[in-house]
Amino acid sequence: MKRILGICLLIIILIPSLLASADEIEPLLKPRVGWDYGKTGQYLTGFIPALDETVVRPWELSRWKAIFNFQDGTKSILENYDVFAVKKKPEDPKFDKENGFGLVVKSQAALGDLFDVVMKGQNIEQKQLAYFREKFVASADDEALNSESPFYYKVENRQFLRISGIIQRMGIAFDRTEKFSESDRRAHFNVSGWPDITVTTGSKLKVDFTANGYSKRYITMYAIPRGNFPNLTKSINLFDGAQLNTSVDRYKGSTEMAYSRIVPFLGKEVDIVLDDGYGRTAIKSVTLPDEPVEMDYVPIVLSLTESGQLWMKFKYQGEDFNKSEFVNKKGVPMVASVKIGGAVTTEFSMPSLYTALPEEIKDKQEFSVLLGKIDVGDKPGKYYIKVTAFVNNPKDSDRATEAPDDAYKNNEVKGEWTIDVGGNGNDLIAQSVTAAPGSIQVGGKSTISAKVKNVGSKTESNVLIRFYDNQTQIYEARKTLPANEVITVGGFNWTGSSAGVHNISVHVDPLKEKNDTDRTNNIATTGCSVSGSGSGETCTRTTANNNWTVTYKLITGYHTKTGTTTWTGADGKSHTETYTYTDYSDPIWESRNVSYQESLKISTEANTKQGIATDPKNPKTSDRESRGSWEIIPWARKSGLNPNMVTRAGYGFELKVTTNYETDWEEKVPKGLENTAKKIGGEYIGPKQGEVIAKIYNTKGRWVESVILERTSGGNVGQAIWQLPKKSHTFSDGQTVEERKYYTDKDWSDGNFSVVIVVNASGSQGNLEVCSTEKMRIYGSMYDDSQNIRQK
Numbered sequence: 001m002k003r004i005l006g007i008c009l010l011i012i013i014l015i016p017s018l019l020a021s022a023d024e025i026e027p028l029l030k031p032r033v034g035w036d037y038g039k040t041g042q043y044l045t046g047f048i049p050a051l052d053e054t055v056v057r058p059w060e061l062s063r064w065k066a067i068f069n070f071q072d073g074t075k076s077i078l079e080n081y082d083v084f085a086v087k088k089k090p091e092d093p094k095f096d097k098e099n100g101f102g103l104v105v106k107s108q109a110a111l112g113d114l115f116d117v118v119m120k121g122q123n124i125e126q127k128q129l130a131y132f133r134e135k136f137v138a139s140a141d142d143e144a145l146n147s148e149s150p151f152y153y154k155v156e157n158r159q160f161l162r163i164s165g166i167i168q169r170m171g172i173a174f175d176r177t178e179k180f181s182e183s184d185r186r187a188h189f190n191v192s193g194w195p196d197i198t199v200t201t202g203s204k205l206k207v208d209f210t211a212n213g214y215s216k217r218y219i220t221m222y223a224i225p226r227g228n229f230p231n232l233t234k235s236i237n238l239f240d241g242a243q244l245n246t247s248v249d250r251y252k253g254s255t256e257m258a259y260s261r262i263v264p265f266l267g268k269e270v271d272i273v274l275d276d277g278y279g280r281t282a283i284k285s286v287t288l289p290d291e292p293v294e295m296d297y298v299p300i301v302l303s304l305t306e307s308g309q310l311w312m313k314f315k316y317q318g319e320d321f322n323k324s325e326f327v328n329k330k331g332v333p334m335v336a337s338v339k340i341g342g343a344v345t346t347e348f349s350m351p352s353l354y355t356a357l358p359e360e361i362k363d364k365q366e367f368s369v370l371l372g373k374i375d376v377g378d379k380p381g382k383y384y385i386k387v388t389a390f391v392n393n394p395k396d397s398d399r400a401t402e403a404p405d406d407a408y409k410n411n412e413v414k415g416e417w418t419i420d421v422g423g424n425g426n427d428l429i430a431q432s433v434t435a436a437p438g439s440i441q442v443g444g445k446s447t448i449s450a451k452v453k454n455v456g457s458k459t460e461s462n463v464l465i466r467f468y469d470n471q472t473q474i475y476e477a478r479k480t481l482p483a484n485e486v487i488t489v490g491g492f493n494w495t496g497s498s499a500g501v502h503n504i505s506v507h508v509d510p511l512k513e514k515n516d517t518d519r520t521n522n523i524a525t526t527g528c529s530v531s532g533s534g535s536g537e538t539c540t541r542t543t544a545n546n547n548w549t550v551t552y553k554l555i556t557g558y559h560t561k562t563g564t565t566t567w568t569g570a571d572g573k574s575h576t577e578t579y580t581y582t583d584y585s586d587p588i589w590e591s592r593n594v595s596y597q598e599s600l601k602i603s604t605e606a607n608t609k610q611g612i613a614t615d616p617k618n619p620k621t622s623d624r625e626s627r628g629s630w631e632i633i634p635w636a637r638k639s640g641l642n643p644n645m646v647t648r649a650g651y652g653f654e655l656k657v658t659t660n661y662e663t664d665w666e667e668k669v670p671k672g673l674e675n676t677a678k679k680i681g682g683e684y685i686g687p688k689q690g691e692v693i694a695k696i697y698n699t700k701g702r703w704v705e706s707v708i709l710e711r712t713s714g715g716n717v718g719q720a721i722w723q724l725p726k727k728s729h730t731f732s733d734g735q736t737v738e739e740r741k742y743y744t745d746k747d748w749s750d751g752n753f754s755v756v757i758v759v760n761a762s763g764s765q766g767n768l769e770v771c772s773t774e775k776m777r778i779y780g781s782m783y784d785d786s787q788n789i790r791q792k
Contacts, residue, residue, distance in 0.1 A: 025063065025079055025080050026080065027061060027063070027080055027082045028078070028080045028081070028082050028104070028110075028113055028114065028117070029082050029103075029104065029105050029110065031113070032105040032107060032109065032110050032113075033105060033158055035061055036061070037061055037062060037063045038060070038061065038062075039060070039061045040058065040059065040060045040061075040095075041058065041059050041155065041156045042058050042059075042156075043056060043058075043059075043154070043155070043156055043157075044056065044057050044058070044059040044084060044086055044153065044154075044155045044156075045153065045154045045155075046150075046152060046153035046154065046160075046162075047150040047151075047153075048086060048099060048101075049101060050096075050098060050099040050101075051088070051099065055086075056090075057086040057087055057090060058086065058087050058090065058095070059084045059085065059086050059095070059155065060084070060085045060086075060095040061082060061083075061084060062083050062084075062085055062097065062100065063079075063080055063081070063082070063083070064081040064082075064083045064100070064102070064185045064186060064187055065077060065078065065079055065081055065184070065185075065186045065187070066078035066081035066102065066163075066186070066187045066188075066189065067186055067187070067188050067189065068118050068172065068189045068191050069175075069188065069189065069190050069191060070122070070191045071191065071192065071193040071194075071212075074121070074122075076117065076118050076119070076120055076121065076122075078114075078117045078118070081102050081163075081187055082102060082103060082104070083097075083100040083101060083102050083103075083185070083187075084100060084101060084102075084103050084155065085097050085099060085100040086099050086100070087099075097185065100185075101162055101163075101164065102162065102163035102164065102187060103153060103155070103160040103161065103162060103163065104160065104161055104163050104166065105158065105159070105160055105161075106140055106145065106152070106159035106160055106161050107140050108137040108138070108140045108141070109137075110140070111136060111137040111139060111140050111161075111166070112133065112137045114163065114167075115132075115133050115136050115137065115170070116133075118167075118170065118172070118191075119132075119133075124194075125283075127229060127230055128229075128230075128280075128281050128283065130230070131229075131230045131279055131281060132170075132278070132279040132280050132281070133279075134279070135278070135279030136169055136170055136278070136279060139166060139169050140161075145161060145166075149165075150162075150165070151165030151166060164187075164189075167189065168214060168215040169215075169278060170191075170278055171191065171192040171212065171213045171214065171215075171276065171278045171280060172189050172190065172191050172192070172214070173189065173190050173192070173214035173215075174187070174188075174189055175188040175189055175190050176188050190214070192212035192213050192214055192249065193210075193212040193250075194212075194276075194280055194282070195209065195210060195211045195212065195274050195275075195276040195280055195281065195282040196209065196210045196282050197209040197210075197221075197272060197274045197282045197284055198284075199272050199284045199286050201286065201288065201289055202326070202399075202401050204256050204257060204258045204259060204405070205223075205238075205256065205257050205258075205259060205262065205286075205288065206254060206255075206256045207221065207238060207254060207255050207256075207272055207274075208252075208253075208254045209221065209252070209253055209254065209255075209274050209282070210250065210251070210252050211246075211250075211251045211274065211276040211277065212249065212250050212251075212276065213246075213247075213249065213251075213276060213277060213278060214249060215247060216245070216246070216247040217245075217246065217247070217276065217277025217278060218243040218244065218245055218277050219243065219244040219246065219251065219274070219275065219276055219277050220237065220239065220243050220244075220274075220275045220277075221237070221238040221239055221255065221272070221273065221274045221275070222235040222236065222237055222238060222272075222273045222275075223235065223236045223238055223257075223262050223266055223270045223271070223272055223273075224236075224266065224270065224271050224273060225266050225267060225269070225270060225271070226269040226270055226271050226285055227271070228271065229271060229273055229281070229283060232273070234266070235266075235273075236257075236261065236262055236265060236266060238255050238257055238272070239255060246277075258404075258405060259288050259289065259290075262288060263288055268287055268288045268289075269285075269287055269288075270285070270286060270288060271283050271284065271285050271286075272284045272285075272286060292318070292319055292321070292326070292401065292403040293318075293319060293403065294317070294318035294319060294403060294404075294407070295316075295318040295319060295321065295326065295400075295401055295402050295403045295407065296316070296317050296318050296402055296403075296407040296410070297314055297315075297316055297332070297391045297392040297400070297402060297407075297411060298314060298315050298316075298317060298391070298410055298411075299312055299313070299314045299389065299390075299391045299410075299411065299412065299413035300312075300313040300314055300315060300366070300413070301313050301413065301415075302387055302389055302413055302414070302415035303415070304374065304385065304387075304415065304417045307373070308373045308374045308375050308376075309370060309372075309373050310336060310338075310350070310370070310371045310372050310373065310374055310387060310389075311368055311369070311370055311371065312334070312336075312368070312369050312371055312389050312391065312413065313366065313367070313368050314366070314367055314368075314369070314391040314413075315364060315365065315366045315367070316361050316362075316363070316364070316365050316367075317363055317364055318363060318403075318407075319363070320360065320361065320362045320363060321360075321361055322359065322360060322361075323357050323358070323359050323360070323361060324359075326400055326401035327357060327361075327400045327401075328398040328399075328400065330353055330355075330398055331353030331354050331355040331357075332353065332354040332355075332357065332391070332392050332399075332400050333351070333352075333353055333354075333392065333393040333396035333398055333399055334351070334352045334353070334354055334369055334371060334389070334390065334391060334392075334393060335349060335350070335351045335352070335389065335390050335393045335396070336349070336350045336371040336372060336387050336388070336389040336390075337349050337387065337388045337389075338350060338374060338385065338386075338387050339385070339386045339387075340374075340376060340383055340384070340385055340581070341383070341384040341386075342381055342382045342383040342384045345581055345582050345583075345584055346580070346581030346582070350371055350372035351393075352369070352370075352371060352372065354367070354369045356369075369391075371389060376419055376421065377421075379421065381420075381421060381517065381585070382418060382419070382420050382421075383418070383419040383420075383421065384416070384417075384418055385416065385417045385418070385419065386414070386415075386416050387414065387415045387416075388412060388413075388414050389412070389413050389414075389415075390411045390412055390413075391411050391413070392408075392411055393411070394408040394411055426454050426455060426456025426457070426458065426460055426483070426514070426515070426516065426517065427454075427455040427456060427516065427517045427518045427521070428452070428453075428454055428455075428460065428463065428481065428508045428509050428514060428516045428522060429452065429453045429454075429455060429508065429521045429522070430450065430452055430506050430507065430508045430521065430522055430523055430524040431450075431451040431452060431453055431486065431524060432450065432451050432524050432526075433448065433449070433450040433451075433467070433504060433505065433506040433524045433525065433526050434448070434449055434450070434526055435447070435448050435494070435504050435526055435527070435528040436449075436491075438526075438527065438528055438529065438682075439528070439529045439530075439531065440496050440528065440529075440530055440531070441496070441530070441531050442496060442497065442498065442499055442530055442531065443495065443496070443497070444495070444496055444530070445493045445494065445495050445496075446493070446494050446496065446528050447490070447491040447492070447493060447494075448467060448474075448475065448490050448491055448492055448493075448494045448504060449488055449489065449490035449491035449492075450465070450467070450488070450489045450490060450506035450524065451486050451487070451488055451489075452465060452479070452481065452486070452487060452489060452506070452508050453481070453484075453485065453486045453487075454481035454482065454483055454484065454485065455483075455484060456483050456484070456517075457483060458483055459480060459481065459482050459483055460480070460481045460483075460514055461480045461481075462478050462479075462480065463478060463479050463480070463481050463508065463509055463513075463514060464476065464477075464478055464508075464509060464510060464511060464513060465477050465478070465479055465489050465506065465507070465508055465509075466506070466507045466510050467490070467492075467504065467505070467506050467507075468503075468504070468505045468506075468507065468551075469494070469502050469503070469504060470502060470503050470549075470550065470551035470593075471551045471591050471593075474494055475490070475492050475494075477489055477490075489506070494528075496528065496530035497530075498530065499530050499531060499546075499548070499764075499765035499767065500529075500530060500546075500548030500549070500550075500764065500765060501527055501528070501529050501530075501548060501550050501596070501665075501680060501682070501764055502527065502528045502529075502530060502550075503525055503526075503527060503550050503551050503552060503553075503680055504525065504526050504527065504528055505523055505524065505525040505526075505553055506523070506524050506525075507522060507523050508522045508523075509522060510522075517585055518585045519585060519586050519587055520555060520584075520585070520587050520674055522589075523553050523589060525552075525553060525677075525678050525680065526680065526681075527550075527680030527681060527682055529682060529764060529765075530765070531762065531764075531765050531767065541770055541771070542601060542602050542603065542770055542771070542772050543599065543600070543601045543602075543770060544599065544600045544601075544768045544769055544770045545597060545598070545599045546597065546598045546599075546763060546764060546765055546767070546768065547595060547596070547597045548595070548596055548597075548764065548765070549593050549594065549595050549596075550593070550594055550596065550680065551591050551592070551593050551594075552591070552592050552594060552669060552670055552677035552678075553589055553590075553591060553676065553677055554589070554590060554592060554670050554671075554672025554673075554676035554677035555587040555588065555589060555590075555672045555673040555674050555676045556588050556589075556590045556672055556673065557587070557588045557673070558582045558583055558584050558586060558587050558588060558673075559582075559583050559586045559587075559588060560580050560581070560582055560583075561580065561581055561582075561583050561586075562578055562580055562581070587673070587674070590672075592670040592677065594668050594669070594670065596663070596664055596665050596666075596668070596764075597663070597664060598661070598662065598663035598664075598665070598684060598763050598764055598768070599660075599661070599662050599663075600659065600660070600661050600686060600687075600759065600761050600763065600768045600770050601659065601660045601770065602657065602658070602659050602660075602757065602759050602770040602771065602772050603657075603658045603772065604655070604656070604657050604658075604757050604772040604774055605655075605656045605657075605658075605774075606644075606645065606653050606654065606655050606656075606755060606774040606776055607644050607653060607654045607655075607656075608643075608644050608645060608646060608647035608651065608652075608653045608654075608776060609625040609626050609644065609653075609654070610626050610628055610629045610632045610633070610636075610643050610644060610646055610647055610648075610651075611626070611629065611633065611636075611642065611643035611644040612625065612626035612629055613626070613629055613633060614626055614627070614629050614630055624735075624737075627648075627651075627782075627785040628647065628648045628651065628779075628780065628782075628784070628785050629643065630785075631779075631780065631784070631785075632646050632647070632648075632779055632780075635779060636779075641777065645774075645775070645776045645777065646776065646777045646778075646779050647744065647776060647777075647778065647779070648778065648779065648780050648781055648782045648784065648785065649744055649745065649746050649747065649748040649749070649750075649778050649780070649781045649782060650743065650744060650745070650746030650748075650781060650782035650783075651743065651744060651782055652741035652742055652743035652744065653741065653742060653744075653755075653776060654723070654724065654739075654740060654741055655694055655709070655723060655724050655740075655742065655755060655757070655774070656721065656722075656723055657692060657694075657709055657721070657722040657723070657757050657759075657772075658719060658720070658721055658722075659686055659687055659692065659714075659719070659720050659722065659759055659761075659770075660686075660718065660719045660720075661685065661686025661687070661716070661717055661718065661720075661761060661763070661768075662717070662718065663684050663717070663763070663764070665682075665683075665684050665764065666679050666680065666681075684762075684763050684764045685716035685717055685761070685762075685763075686716055686717060686718075686720065686761050686763070687720070687722075687759050687760065687761040688716070688761075689708075689710070689711060690708055691759060691760045691761060692708070692709040692711075692722045692757070692758075692759050693706050693707065693708055693709065693757070693758050693759075694706070694707045694709055694724070694742075694755050694756070694757050695755070695756040695757075695758065696742065696753075696754075696755055697753060697754040697755070697756065698744075698745070698748055698753050699748050699749050699750070699751035699752060699753045699778055700749070700751075701754075704745075707724060707725070707742060708725070709722040709723060709724060709725070709757075710722065710723060710724075710725050710726075723740045724740040724741060724742055725740065726738055726739065726740050727739070727740075727741075729741070729743070742755075744778065746781060746782055746783075748778050749778065750777075750778050750779060750780065751777070751778055752775050752776070752777050752778075753775075753776055753777070753778060754773055754774070754775050754776075755773070755774045755776070756771060756772075756773050757771060757772050757773075757774070758770075758771045759771065
């Protein structure tokens with residue numbers, strides 16, 4: 001019992017001592033404002049991240065831990081991370097720790113306190129660390145960090161900055177919060193890596209660099225006299241006076257500069273300084289070499305042997321030098337870009353390294369290098385080879401030194417060759433296909449035939465030839481095709497079973513059974529128009545439409561095949577590469593259905609001219625055409641009629657008919673390769689002379705006469721105007737007048753009479769028919785007007 005009691009006493013003694021240790025940790029901000037943890041206040045003004053708004057709230061100062069995780073796995077721990085907790089609502093009884101966020105006093109001294117804790121224990125050269133610190137603490141005086149900034153706060157009239165915002169200027173990003181216990185809350189931060197540079201000296205100074213960070217920044221790089229850092233007053237900007245603006249986490253780049261731009265101003269002993277935009281620096285010391293006056297590799301000629309070996313002859317001109325000083329140990333990089341056209345088309349590149357340079361290279365010394373072997377294969381046809389080659393490839397990072405910079409501009413040489421690979425293949429050609437006649441009625445027959453040819457050195461037997469109506473096969477035959485002769489296939493009778501335009505095509509060797517050297521000419525097409533018979537019924541419509549579909553054949557691409565090429569590498573071994581190429585002699589034929597339409601519309605207008613009022617006291621020329629208007633106009637008004645649609649028996653009327661024929665025939669021919677698809681051809685038009693007729697019916701409904709109207713304006717397509725034929729009329733007073741009128745019979749009784757205008761147009765199918773009816777009225781006789789005049 002005594003032992004248990006002793007243990008309990010020990011625990012009671014230890015716990016107060018632990019609590020006392022925690023209480024001894026003072027806020028990081030205490031030296032600046034004198035506050036302790038647990039202090040509260042009424043006025044914290046700023047943007048509250050958890051509330052996503054700028055507010056004024058009561059606050060309480062509490063202690064968290066901040067853990068800064070470096071890229072090398074090390075950590076810095078800030079035991080007194082000052083967090084201000086605020087109330088979610090001003091009237092809430094308690095402060096909400098979940099709404100808390102870290103703040104630091106807005107002063108250079110306070111930012112220095114934060115910097116020192118974060119960077120404690122990091123192995124950074126003292127001058128570079130001081131430079132970094134000076135740049136960070138200067139943020140306290142940044143005018144952009146004002147009341148408009150989401151990182152700026154006022155607490156009881158003191159200025160603060162949010163740590164998660166200002167810490168970004170050290171290349172650090174807030175990661176997450178962690179509730180370790182109710183009294184132990186932690187904020188985690190990620191620290192981006194320190195910058196790094198690699199300096200190489202060749203024909204010019206080259207610097208490869210990496211700069212890390214989590215925010216927008218401006219990277220700079222300088223050359224300065226060795227040992228001068230952090231004094232940058234005497235420096236040369238290696239970005240040509242610019243800064244690199246970036247916000248990517250890991251920026252990798254490189255820059256180059258001629259020694260002549262550095263040595264005269266700074267000397268040969270220099271430091272290369274990279275500032276990653278935060279003040280973190282990478283520094284490398286380098287001794288710059290003397291820049292050679294002239295070193296130049298110049299290609300002379302390319303040659304292609306019968307066996308396909310591609311050689312380049314080149315020379316060196318300039319100062320004599322030792323190979324180990326200015327040539328990479330791997331060798332001199334060469335590259336040849338090859339384009340092959342003709343029977344096979346492809347592109348590929350042949351890189352290589354030339355390792356046969358002697359130890360001592362002298363001015364005007366010449367060399368030959370095998371760039372590789374070009375093998376076009378055994379497919380018959382002509383091949384066109386174009387090669388662009390570079391000695392000491394200027395784009396290769398391992399290139400040998402050349403000087404001055406312009407020396408790299410003459411490293412290119414070109415060559416062209418034609419190779420003719422013989423073979424036994426023939427070219428099978430569909431020359432033409434015809435349909436006679438080219439226009440038939442539904443159910444009618446047309447004779448289809450084609451002319452085909454075999455261009456080559458031998459006869460091709462059992463060649464399959466097929467004929468199609470749009471996409472439907474209608475005939476096939478197998479023929480023997482003598483070399484270089486044209487033969488006729490067909491004719492055979494084909495019945496047009498549906499109205500419309502039919503694309504008739506012939507296909508030679510459609511199954512690719514023969515060795516055809518060019519399949520782009522294996523299809524020929526023509527058109528056959530099949531017309532409907534017409535309904536034969538009375539037309540009652542003012543609009544007629546036709547729609548039909550035509551199938552076109554077109555080349556949409558070419559088959560992709562494989563081939564091989566070989567070249568000799570730096571190891572002296574032959575390397576083979578398989579490549580794909582496009583065979584332009586073997587096209588991909590596809591079908592495309594295109595819908596076309598046509599329409600015919602009609603509108604009509606009749607006019608008796610009786611709506612023109614007359615005045616016996618002031619006679620005028622037009623009185624002759626409206627002699628009955630004195631009685632017709634008031635009667636028509638009383639009867640609710642148009643006086644221009646009323647006349648006397650024996651008087652006439654004018655007639656104006658407007659037709660409109662539209663079609664989009666072959667405006668939508670699909671476009672393929674090699675000028676495919678071909679147009680079928682043909683023209684479709686609206687009504688012609690004799691196809692617009694006015695049928696006259698008297699007041700008893702009996703047909704009297706049909707009059708063929710004349711086209712007075714317009715053409716075969718679009719709008720056209722049709723009127724009654726012009727005729728001479730002699731009146732009782734001896735006056736003769738030429739006019740476009742139809743005169744009714746003087747004996748017609750009162751009542752309605754009709755004029756039915758019928759239009760028939762062949763269009764594409766011969767069955768476009770529209771009509772319109774004009775109804776007019778006889779009111780009295782021409783003699784009524786004569787009696788009236790006599791009475792007057």
